[in-house]
Amino acid sequence: MTSVVLEAQYLDKFYGPTAALSAASLSIGASESLAIMGASGSGKTTLLHCLAGIIPPDRGRVLLRLGGTETDIAALDERRRSQLRRETFGFVFQQGLLIPELTALENVAIAPMLSGVARRVAEDNARQWLGWLGLAGLEDRRIGQLSGGQAQRVAIARAQVTGASVVFADEPTGALDSRTSDEVMDALLRSTTAQGRALVVVTHDADVAARCSRTVHMRDGRIQPAEVAA
Amino acid sequence: MIPRLTWMLARPTRESLGVTALPVVAFGIVTALLIAVLGGAQAFWSWTDDLAITYQALAIVALALLIVPLTTLGGSAARLSARRRDDRLATLRLLGATPASVGAIAVLESAALALVGAVLGVVASFGLLPLLALIPFRGEPLGLGSVVLPPLALVGVVLGVTLVAVVSAVLGLRRVTISPLGVRTRQDAPRAHWILPVLAVLFILVTALAMSALSGLGSIVAILVVLAIGFGGSIAVLNLIGPWVLRLVARGRVRRARTPEKLLAARGILESPKAAWRQVSGTAMVSFMAVFAGSGAAVLDALSGAEGADSETRMLTADIATGLTITVVISFLMVACSVGVNQAAGILDRADLYASLHRLGMPPAVADAARRGTVMVPLLVTSLGSAVVAAIVVFPLTGAALLLAPLSLVVIGAVLAAGILLVRLGLVATAPLLRRASLSVPVSV
Numbered sequence: 315m316t317s318v319v320l321e322a323q324y325l326d327k328f329y330g331p332t333a334a335l336s337a338a339s340l341s342i343g344a345s346e347s348l349a350i351m352g353a354s355g356s357g358k359t360t361l362l363h364c365l366a367g368i369i370p371p372d373r374g375r376v377l378l379r380l381g382g383t384e385t386d387i388a389a390l391d392e393r394r395r396s397q398l399r400r401e402t403f404g405f406v407f408q409q410g411l412l413i414p415e416l417t418a419l420e421n422v423a424i425a426p427m428l429s430g431v432a433r434r435v436a437e438d439n440a441r442q443w444l445g446w447l448g449l450a451g452l453e454d455r456r457i458g459q460l461s462g463g464q465a466q467r468v469a470i471a472r473a474q475v476t477g478a479s480v481v482f483a484d485e486p487t488g489a490l491d492s493r494t495s496d497e498v499m500d501a502l503l504r505s506t507t508a509q510g511r512a513l514v515v516v517t518h519d520a521d522v523a524a525r526c527s528r529t530v531h532m533r534d535g536r537i538q539p540a541e542v543a544a
Numbered sequence: 545m546i547p548r549l550t551w552m553l554a555r556p557t558r559e560s561l562g563v564t565a566l567p568v569v570a571f572g573i574v575t576a577l578l579i580a581v582l583g584g585a586q587a588f589w590s591w592t593d594d595l596a597i598t599y600q601a602l603a604i605v606a607l608a609l610l611i612v613p614l615t616t617l618g619g620s621a622a623r624l625s626a627r628r629r630d631d632r633l634a635t636l637r638l639l640g641a642t643p644a645s646v647g648a649i650a651v652l653e654s655a656a657l658a659l660v661g662a663v664l665g666v667v668a669s670f671g672l673l674p675l676l677a678l679i680p681f682r683g684e685p686l687g688l689g690s691v692v693l694p695p696l697a698l699v700g701v702v703l704g705v706t707l708v709a710v711v712s713a714v715l716g717l718r719r720v721t722i723s724p725l726g727v728r729t730r731q732d733a734p735r736a737h738w739i740l741p742v743l744a745v746l747f748i749l750v751t752a753l754a755m756s757a758l759s760g761l762g763s764i765v766a767i768l769v770v771l772a773i774g775f776g777g778s779i780a781v782l783n784l785i786g787p788w789v790l791r792l793v794a795r796g797r798v799r800r801a802r803t804p805e806k807l808l809a810a811r812g813i814l815e816s817p818k819a820a821w822r823q824v825s826g827t828a829m830v831s832f833m834a835v836f837a838g839s840g841a842a843v844l845d846a847l848s849g850a851e852g853a854d855s856e857t858r859m860l861t862a863d864i865a866t867g868l869t870i871t872v873v874i875s876f877l878m879v880a881c882s883v884g885v886n887q888a889a890g891i892l893d894r895a896d897l898y899a900s901l902h903r904l905g906m907p908p909a910v911a912d913a914a915r916r917g918t919v920m921v922p923l924l925v926t927s928l929g930s931a932v933v934a935a936i937v938v939f940p941l942t943g944a945a946l947l948l949a950p951l952s953l954v955v956i957g958a959v960l961a962a963g964i965l966l967v968r969l970g971l972v973a974t975a976p977l978l979r980r981a982s983l984s985v986p987v988s989v
């Protein structure tokens with residue numbers, strides 16, 4: 315592991331009496347792909363949300379190290395975390411959760427537009443990413459007119475177009491067959507680790523985990539002691 | 545078994561309380577407004593002299609005008625209560641409930657919400673009636689005694705509102721079975737042939753010509769008939785070309801949009817110009833009516849004053865203006881309520897999407913601005929567009945009104961502006977729902 319881009323230290327998160335996370339610690343290298351596995355309800359999504367600044371943990375720190383500065387995401391207010399999510403992180407969810415009334419191109423372009431990038435520039439950029447992910451010619455399709463795998467690649471383009479340093483994916487292949495799932499993983503890895511960016515994938519699929527450089531297992535909100543990577 | 549299941553599903557929990565309350569409040573408002581309108585009409589029926597028949601005819605016209613926004617509001621309230629049920633209904637289907645029993649539950653729940661709302665509306669109407677009683681017609685206030693409906697009529701109103709809810713729920717269910725749950729199908733506005741707008745323009749011009757010949761007609765009855773045809777026809781034309789115009793406007797805005805909220809708003813309209821139109825079409829009629837009848841009343845008023853007409857005619861025209869203002873205000877109230885209710889339904893519909901956009905870092909304010917745009921743009925296009933069409937149709941009248949009674953046009957303008965503001969308030973009222981949807985972190989996904 316060269317340099318650490320994101321480090322979680324002793325995260326606790328409670329939902330009522332449920333400890334969704336307890337003392338979870340983890341670090342992610344700058345161009346590493348990390349798979350998080352574990353039984354349903356073991357806290358994978360909660361960990362991902364804390365790492366990405368979607369929800370703050372009850373205790374612990376989430377350190378982001380970029381360009382020589384260190385920021386504790388857990389201590390930022392919602393507005394600053396929102397900005398981080400827009401500019402530094404990218405997200406791919408299980409069902410793309412793309413905006414149905416926009417075209418594929420607009421769905422990708424809207425991410426940089428939210429940070430104030432001019433629409434023309436944003437769309438040019440988006441077009442390049444879509445082309446690079448094998449979606450050239452589908453730019454003007456609406457989301458309903460794409461297959462599940464295609465939609466997921468649009469979501470990957472959206473996660474990448476802002477130049478995110480870390481991409482978070484929560485069961486990105488959960489709704490896909492194994493071949494399409496392979497293609498989507500190809501696209502994800504090609505657009506992250508291959509470009510020197512970090513990828514964090516929550517998955518139930520051992521094949522998906524096998525393609526990542528490292529796997530951690532969770533149980534009852536804890537990260538299990540290191541095992542032999544699958 | 546079905547009533548028990550309905551209660552299990554409809555029973556307000558803490559999270560769903562706001563959502564259950566919304567349709568109830570909406571049905572309550574429908575009922576209170578309906579009672580006020582009927583109360584006013586009843587007052588007219590208590591008169592027995594020569595003029596009474598004219599007032600009664602006008603009351604029927606006002607009631608007819610209010611039916612459209614009223615049923616729209618009733619339909620929205622029913623749709624909202626259907627929307628919050630969708631996911632639970634799907635679950636029921638998975639558990640093996642038959643479509644028939646699922647349908648029965650849906651209808652029963654709508655009916656129950658409407659019934660509770662209607663009863664609350666009756667209670668609320670007792671706060672409204674004293675105000676109504678103060679409104680002067682024929683030179684004196686209506687009086688509380690003449691606007692209070694007999695108990696039997698109140699029961700009838702409650703049952704009527706509930707029936708509207710049941711009918712809309714049944715119609716809504718049919719729609720659900722046609723298009724599978726959760727799938728947004730693209731309903732294009734029927735690609736209007738270019739001939740349609742051309743015909744529409746022709747109709748408007750011909751109507752305008754007919755209107756200019758209006759003064760040649762001797763009897764007030766003939767004038768009213770021509771007015772009714774012109775009014776009804778123009779409204780029908782507006783309804784035909786409305787979605788088409790919105791689609792055109794939205795297309796242009798998609799191309800020109802520079803910010804995410806503008807792009808989202810324009811795409812939202814383009815997604816279904818028909819739905820965008822339906823949401824605000826109530827205003828089209830109201831603003832058309834305000835200009836059309838308002839300038840007519842102003843001219844009648846000015847003429848009767850100038851020619852030293854008898855006091856009866858003068859009073860009639862003044863009363864027409866009063867009745868018109870009330871009808872416009874009530875219509876706008878209903879439109880504002882149905883926009884609010886529709887928006888609430890839409891937000892619930894897209895809660896997952898809003899939550900995911902928030903996770904991507906889209907500030908809730910941007911999502912809210914986009915949503916406001918999908919209503920305000922059609923609203924402005926619609927209300928201003930219809931006002932302009934009405935102004936053209938009654939150009940001779942409007943022109944005269946401008947000369948004879950400029951103040952009345954200012955009043956019409958102010959009433960329209962207030963109405964648009966009301967609708968805007970309906971939008972603002974639903975903003976907290978969107979915030980909550982954005983900030984929720986679903987357990988799954």
Ligand SMILES: Nc1ncnc2c1ncn2[C@@H]1O[C@H](COP(=O)(O)OP(=O)(O)OP(=O)(O)O)[C@@H](O)[C@H]1O
Pocket residue numbers: 329332333334352353354355356357358359360361985986987988
């Ligand atoms: N918003 C919430 N409110 C209450 N409890 C929650 C919430 N989110 C998660 N939990 C609880 O926290 C625990 C961890 O949930 P989490 O979603 O992180 O699990 P997961 O590992 O992602 O599971 P899955 O594989 O099923 O997605 C679970 O017990 C869950 O019930």
Ligand SMILES: [Mg+2]
Pocket residue numbers: 358359360484987988989
């Ligand atoms: Mg999960």
